Amino acid sequence: MEAAIILVFVLGYLAITLEHNLKLDKLIPALAMMAICWALVALGVDGFSTWFDSGKHALVENFPALMHEDKMHLMEETLLHHLGKTAEILVFLLGAMTIVEIIDYFDGFSTIRGYVKTKSKKKIVWLFSILAFFLSAIIDNLTATIVLISILQKIVKKREDRIWFAGLIIIAANAGGAWSPIGDVTTTMLWIGKKVSTQMLFLYLFIPSVLCMVVPSFIASFLPAFKGNIDTDESGVEEKKSPHSAKMLYLGLGAIVFVPIFKTVTHLPPYVGMMLSLAIVATFAEIYSRTKFSLSSVEGSEGDLEHDEHAHHSPVHHSLSKIEMPSILFFLGILMAVAALESLGTLFGFAQNLKESIPLMGTEMAGTNVSDLVVMLLGVGSAVIDNVPLVAASLGMFSEPLDNELWHFIAFAAGTGGSMLIIGSAAGVVAMGMEKIDFFWYLKKISWLALVGFVVGSLAFMLMRTLF
Secondary structure (H helix, E strand, O other): OOHHHHHHHHHHHHHHHHHHHHHOOOHHHHHHHHHHHHHHHOOOHHHHOOEEEEOOOOOOHHHHHHHHHHHHHHHHHHHHHHHHHHHHHHHHHHHHHHHHHHHHHHHOOOOHHOOOOOEEEEHHHHHHHHHHHHHHHHHHHHHHHHHHHHHHHHHOOHHHHHHHHHHHHHHHHHHHHOOOOOOOOOHHHHOOOOOHHHHHHHHHHHHHHHHHHHHHHHHOOOOOOHEEEEEOOOOOOOOOOOOOHHHHHHHHHHHHHHHHHHHHHOOOOOHHHHHHHHHHHHHHHHHOOOOOOOOOOOEEEOOOOOOHHOOOHHHHHHHHHHOOOOHHHHHHHHHHHHHHHOOOOHHHHHHHHHHHOOOOOOOOOOOOOOOOOHHHHHHHHHHHOOOHHHHHHHHHHHOOOOOOEEEEEHHHHHHHHHHHHOOOOHHHHHHHHHHHHOOOHHHHHHHHHHHHHHHHHHHHHHHHHHHH
């Protein structure tokens, strides 16, 4: 039965990787994989020789000798444990996504466009790279990429020029997401899973992440594609903008940044702070939209022209309706499917074999027995397949303590390695869709820049860890 579960997982993983070829949304195989894996676990629970206790992070002693009822009870407890841990991540993401959508409801991101005063391609690539780097650390790399490419489309009119800028935005956004606990889904998973702390994540990864962004941008600034000036639209027509756009931008970003501070002070899970931040932002959104909101009805005040097409909606309701629910369901499916393999002790056994068979390539610290080469290969692997299941698997494989260097290197490798292929990260996939960027064009023109940034950042990390 264990072989059948692994086969289902591999086939589901393959379907997720070939999403674009199969023209099948990746949430479908993820959810099917989750349900089938746990169904097979329930049906074959009496035949398993080991069971992994996620709470104690150790194998259950004498598991085969337990009665059927005890095994089923243990399985139900394990399933509930993993569902709770997964729900922490999903509720956190729901809150963050809603805040971002509320900012967008008030055209908050149009404020960023006002900072772009130059026509020089070289200056614009640096401006957007820096914006992507820091914005992704606050609102996550996927959202930062969507926001900046939307702004880019209004500034750079020629698509042939724009796709070069988009490629550098992908690299910078993924680099920026790696050093922040809220900048990338995989880093958020490690943070919520109590593998990394906000302070040490910054200390370990900020400089490697900066280099991962700066080096490709520096090299790119000398390429022919970034010579000269951009062609601008001189129509002089100004877009209508909400009078509250700047206030909601700063309030929303401040509310998201407040979450790690709240966790540090209260020691409560991050989703609690995110819900508080969402409540504060939503309160101001209701006030600024002058919407009368009740549980039974929603009606806009007369004469309010702000977002007239949504005047009958609460801004919170409108923002919730725009959340990427397919992404949320995908995370649910993949995390719970990996949990099934973890529960059988499969990942734990694989990790033990890995540690015994692969010699240590880097500096040994805090009992880490995993080679630097293996973690770098994980980064390369995240460019080919989704980094979420890779990091989810690593959470089940390794038992190193909080802020061990291994977890920080995994956060960096999984976060930045995906830039090497356009399908290797959420930021790349969304840019591919928004600008219709060809896979092989990106492979020839941008991938080598991402690889250089990844290698330089990895070497910088290996140097940085010797200081802590």
